[in-house]
Amino acid sequence: MEAYETEEQQVEAIKSWWKENGKAVVVGGVVGIGAILGWKYYQSTKIEAKETTSISYEKTLTALQNSGAEAAESTQAFITAHAKSEYAVLAALQLAKVQVDAGQLDAALEQLNWVASNSKDESLIATAQVRSARIQAEQTQFNAALATLANVKPTSWAARVAELKGDIALSQGDVATARTAYTEALQAGMNQAVQMKLDDLAE
Template identity: 55%
Template sequence: MDVYETEEQQVEAIKSWWKENGKAVVLGAVIGLGGLYGWRFYQGEIQAGKEQASNAYTQAITALESGNESAVADVKAFIAGHESSQYAVLASLQLAKAQVQQGDLDAAAEQLSWAIANTKDEAILPLAQTRLARIFAEQQKFAEATAELDKVTAESWKAKVAELRGDILLQQGDSTGAREAYVQAQQLGASPVVQMKLDDLAQ
């Protein structure tokens, strides 16, 4: 037997249900559609922000590479304005490279330290750490250089770290330690340049 025996009863039941629940249904639909629109708007804003940061980064680095007098200040301003973006970290690495070429090692070390503190990217972090170690070694800060190298734990960087450790030891006059480090670098699959360094030590 049907629950509702006539069409009139069914219509009355629907009207009654709608009277009790209609507002909630409409409100739920509005909230759902509003949330969907809001999410799409939010995603669109994020994408637009990324594109804007990308364009600004490209302009700043192009100016830096061209040797524009205001380029260093422009890159610093870009970094300050995009601190939470990985573009700022990349800009910091490029700025440090330019500062090394200009002989301003203190400023370059400062930029690399900032980059290290503001990224967790496994591709960027060891690069910044090894570059900072090179700068410390150039400044004769060998303890700091070695400590920075010790922080590099990525498997793919072990050969490079061993080679750089050999370079630092050689700078300190420790040819025996340098040779051991170069041999380790070779065993880890370092570049052919390491063999040249070993040959130089053998002479």
């Protein structure tokens, strides 16, 4: 900083600096405060939107629990309105479940395919794919079911995938392939239910 001989010189220097830079300081301050307030507003709006979506999701679940597949229309409206959120994915999974219970397999399959295409969560995608494969197997679309299972990526699902492959092979009368698949399921950590299936195939 420059040295000034008198207080008057210091005052004049400050006045001169303020004249040259004061406007920029004020504008910068206003912009900075505006940015902070804008960010806080944006954050509060996001939180409020999430809370509103959460409440709407809870109401959707309640409707499904109380009315089953009859609540499909309102549930679909929620899914469409919140298509980019995981709430929509969860709602679609629940809707698919009640549709399966109601025997509406094609409709359930449509929901599960939507989940697999729109979710960002690998576990939820795998859940949808395995459930889709079960429906396809029930509809005797065995090749489609196996193709769906081939897309399941998480290794944590290996046991369930192998078990379902065994079920499909058994439905097709292929006992040898079913036995191999059940063995793989056990090795991947599946439970006693699979062991029972394997025991039933003992030669």
